[in-house]
Amino acid sequence: MSSPVVVTRRSFLAGLNLSLGGLALGIFPDSALAAEPSAGTAKPAKESPTAGLDPNVFVHVAETGVVTIVCHRSEMGQGVRSSIPVLLADELGADMARVVVQQADGDKKYGDQNTDGSSSIRKGYDDVRRAGATARVMLIAAAAARWKVKPETCEARNHAVSHPPTKRTLGFGDLVKDAAKLPVPKKEDVKLRPKSELTRVSSASLPVLDAPALVKGAAAFGADVSLPGMLIAVIARPPVVGGKVVRVDPARALAVPGVKRVIEMPAPKRPYAFQPWGGVAVVAENTWAAMRGRAALEITWDHGENATYDSVAFRDDLLASVRAPGTPLRNTGDVDAAFAKAARVVEAEYVVPHLAQAPMEPPAAIARVEGGHCEVWAPTQHPQAARKEAARVLGLSEDKVTIHVTLLGGGFGRKSKADFVSEAAFIAREAAAPVRVQWTREDDIHHGYYNAVNAQRLRAALDERGKVIAWHHRTAFPPIGTLFGDQDRPNAGDLQQGVLDLALDIPNVRAEACPAKAHARIGWYRSVYNIFHAFAVGSLIDEIAHARGEDPRDVLLEIIGPARIHSLADLGIAKLANYGSPLTEHPVDAGRLRTVVERVTAAAKWSGRKKDGRAFGLAAHRSFVAYAAVVLAVVPDARHKVRVDEAWITMDAGTVVNRERVHAQLQGAIAMGISNTMFGGITMKAGITEQSNFRDMRIARIGDVPRKIHIDIVPSDGPPCGVGEPGVPPVGPALANAVFALTGQRIREMPFARALGV
């Protein structure tokens, strides 16, 4: 279960501001557990390091008292390695100073490991707690038996079980032998602690587990593992999706010093899913030689059926699509009749281009294929998919493939695809040597699984007093389903993201999905379709307010309507995917949406705005079953015409485990929202991506992000909601609305930099 390359105990101890004194040295007798983060030579993974209590795959208590907690989700900056282990330890009653965190390999025994959809805590909260509680129940049972007292009279805290009436205490380590002999209790016999006893997770500040290693350059990311005899591969991939190699002349590449092999990759077949992209790999002694070798390849390509993909023309196609009726997926009242009698109609079209995740770490993976077994080290969000895909490429069964998960230098959805892992597995076998596949930044931007390109048309019918009596929403985009099969337009599962779950106090509502063909690989991107749906909805509401000459906040609250739980019938839909969460726990709650709007505008002193040369914009959105509202203050700027000067964000994410990391995620959401809105955009010409590096695919730099970002997390005992993604969607419309308030220019298309001419 262990992955040797990821950070271990020292960083956690340091992170807790504990010294590395005798305690730490004395309790880590096992060398595998005590291993330092090794950006360097990988050591073989070691199963079951010491005898002890193993009530489940997530926790191990050694006779030494050391508690090993497995983090089965990938760390990509969201802080999951600093959250899941603390939650489990809190439930167990373990002292974090005596906890070792191990990163899980990809294995179904851990349940869902797909670190995507803001789901780690949202879906795993109870399971993680139960894993810790199970160990606690067994340790208490062992102590109670030894003392001949009732288990209910014992408690587990600070790494020990105590019996308060008789003031007896035994350390976890002392109880392991007895506890390990007991049967693992059934789920229903394991009682979770009351939330008030979870003292660490409710504290304001938890250390970032990996920070001490990160600031020393000692933490291992995908490309940082080194294997003996390892070669480096760089691949020339087909410039157009669906293209193929017609002819390749490797002679000049092979003449580059250090180049060892030139290997033609298998051409992918539709649907592309996570298959390698095809092309030609150059395998060399070092990365530089591989890059030079690739540049020397002479390849003739057949660009295939997507060679006509042109973003300018496709934009027109999408707009034509939303100007015609689509498939109605949400319907209440009689929209057509309401528009027929409307005193006034406010309508607009909105366009958002493809977006590329561009994590700072481009994809990279290391593979070794030996003796019918494949071992991989990779920064993957989805280790089980990587395992499956590597097995498929090699024709091995999955049990012959081991996926070790390194730290991810950002993911944002890009690394939930296994393509780069299966490339490494294929080349390692062909080259008969361990191989690191290194993507360059140009590779990352050219060969992405982009967020869907989108157009929307929204119309609102107003009565004589300005009240919205009908709402008509059309959206067209090639959905992610096109990666796995034929889908000519979004379905209800796609429109759950900010269209079907939109709380509206409007009697007549219709939403339609309009056709859009995929000419690129479409994939998950932080917040996914919510980015463009929130942009259009949040902008239109502001446009309605200005058409009425009223305060956008008041109009937003009026359209959301009074606090209430929406039934499916209210929404006019048959079912709601609801991000895989049950509606009973996570209903569409207009009251929570109202609350975040009220709190964020109070914090930003919305009513007293526009007195200091700044202009404000507001938007709110439900996604990943959380509720977020954003106010941005913008000022004129010499370089970019407008600049975000200050930001406020309020989020109701239910129970939060690590407030400090939630805070960090929301700061990051503001930055990513600014990047998407101001600069975002991948465009295609003749099927080829026009952008290639951070020069033309711009993202926010330090000066583009406000000095002051105010974070407000709504106190809640409710079930946990998503955190990583829900902060992003309201940023786009808040910025659009702020720019309008400042300049009178209504921008309905991302990136704003184009409309602003900067």
Next chain:
Amino acid sequence: MSARIRVNGVEKTLDVDPDMPLLWALRDVLGLTGTKYGCGQALCGACTVHLDGQVVRSCVTPVRRADGHEITTIEGLTPDGSHPLQRAWVELGVPQCGFCQAGQLMSAAALLKSKPRPTDAEIDQSMAGNLCRCGTYPRIRAAIRKAAGMPEEER
């Protein structure tokens, strides 16, 4: 060609293509993987190191340019993570994914060396070449101020 470079205080001889960017010599040949590849074109700053104390982007600095010079990487900033910036980075929880942070720290260290008490504008200007996709910029500013003994302001 054989280049002699003092890396983190240790004399190294590199027998590599003199055009090889220093980044790949550090990572692939010397095994110093704290310095990261992010763009290869001096656009993101993930590969930032010091050459004779000055900030350079190692992804566009050929080995021949470093011949006879002194290079400091994140591994050599301090051996134990005790630089005031490293301490501030940990205390304020700056890193999210952490991939860009070695480069951020090297840029910030050069800044504080030349301007021990930088203004906000100087911080933004000096750090403008270092991208962070996670958006840790507000905390980077706060941590630089903290390391400089100035009030952190907003986190």
